[in-house]
Amino acid sequence: MLWPSAPTLLAPLAPWFEVARRDLPWRAGDLDAPHPDPYAVLVSELMLQQTQVATVIPYFTRWMEQFPDPEALAEAGEDTVHKAWEGLGYYRRARFLKAAAGTIAAEGWPGDLEGLARLPGLGPYTAAAVGSIAFQWPAPALDGNAFRVLARLLLIEGDPKARATDLRVWLAPALAAHGPSRLTQALMELGATVCTPAPTCGGCPLADRCGARRADRTGEIPPVAKRAKPKASSLWLVALEAEGHVLLHAPAAKGLLAGLWRWPALDAEAVPAGRGAASLTAWPGWIQVYTHRRESVSPLHLRLDRRFQAAEGLRWIPIGDLPALPLGKRDQRLRDLLATPGQRPLEAPDPFALIGACAAPSA
DNA sequence: GAGGCGTGGTG
DNA sequence: TCACCAAGCCT
Known part of the structure; x- marks a missing residue:
């Protein structure tokens, strides 16, 4: 890896996020403290898998009223849970969330990243996202947004997911330096609102140091994945x-x-x-x-x-x-x-x- | 590791 | 109309 130091390269993200961050119902006010409601973070992260923020918001609000804590969700019936998820898609997530809530209600929250990753429906991304956003653990959460931002910033050729391990090692010091919750959310927010597939580099706090922009290759990095015909x-x-x-x-x-x-x-x-x-x-x-x-x-x-x-x-x-x-x-x-x-x-x-x-x- | 899993939005 | 996408995960 010949990448520049992450804490330095990503430093503009933190002040940018203070100004640009969207007010979302699952977001905590204080980005330097553990989240007051880890369950809200868990619910939002499951709902946000492959689903856009605007779609999730009304479901999240209703869900938290109907199932305000892990105990309430664990005790609810399957039909009730699926009815609350109705229309959101990928319904397996609702069953995973109910099962995870049952474990949390019975045993409490896991104490480390591996424990989170053992909960049903939490893969490498979601476990790290909950760990960093809810608990301030320095766990790099790489979702599609983060991969796209980092692929362009570091001018990574080919599929950036193939470099996931390198990227996590590289990113971890930046989480410690700028705050796990803040940096995790800032990276994804940048990918969701500025460094989109068709980016608007004029509003990007990292534009002056972006490899893809310097090479005028933001349109081809990262490469688009092929998909099967329906x-x-x-x-x-x-x-x-x-x-x-x-x-x-x-x-x-x-x-x-x-x-x-x-x-x-x-x-x-x-x-x-x-x-x-x-x-x-x-x-x-x-x-x-x-x-x-x-x-x-x-x-x-x-x-x-x-x-x-x-x-x-x-x-x-x-x-x-x-x-x-x-x-x-x-x-x-x-x-x-x-x-x-x-x-x-x-x-x-x-x-x-x-x-x-x-x-x-x-x- | 490729296929399967929902739905809605966008250019 | 169509291709592509949107805070992935499991088998």
Whole structure:
């Protein structure tokens, strides 16, 4: 490593952050003391994984009112916790957070970085972020923002994540010199607001010492990662209603939308469309986008006179209970459509095929 | 170590 | 419309 000393190179970050820092509901006023509520830091860090600040703020505020401490969260039911997380995505985080709260409620807070990293859902970044922001431990927290800022500042070629170990060793003295909480947050704040993928170097306190700027290469450092093409699929999304109940999948333990209730879905490739039956209602479909999938969703509503024995994993739910169940955006959309008039579908699967796909095998 | 995991915003 | 991104983690 031929990098200049971190405490010196990063010194302008501290005074810049005092002026430029955003007022966020999980931030402490005093950056030199341990945080008054480590749990608030933990909640915010889990919510902020792969999620923007503006999206997180209202969820964080409601969450802290509903689950004000680890004990309250640990005692809450799974559906209640997922309902509070509904719409935020990556729902596994909610289960990790509840499990971590259970450990903290039972055993107290871990006393070191390794202990934090053993909590579910806390990897190298989040453990260091909680350690530095909540407890003032000199643990370098490297997230996407920090990697981008440091890659440009130090003119690192290739993927800066490959240099994570070197960067942590290099950064640690700067945390000690300028305050772990202050420097950790300042580095990320700079990446989030100034040293963005398309940076505005005019407002950067480190512009005079930035290697990428000097070389006029901020557009190519760090390099963009390739990503896989999403897989395409199409499905019928079906609300089966009978006797004041609707049929839903109970939450799964893993996979897409695990932890949430879901409408039954039929693969449109496997169940070909015929002429729409008079007993069916339909609405215009839409493309549901996930990180690795693109679903063409065709929403349907089928009313029956009587319930039938539901297949394994499916449950009849009183319609009045629907608002309390956690659903993903796709399934919320069909739930909300049920309150608006639909039309007889131009094409749809045979109603008997729908029922057959959702019924228990008859003995 | 590559794939899987949600959703909303932006150019 | 589309590509890319946003305070990652787990398997």
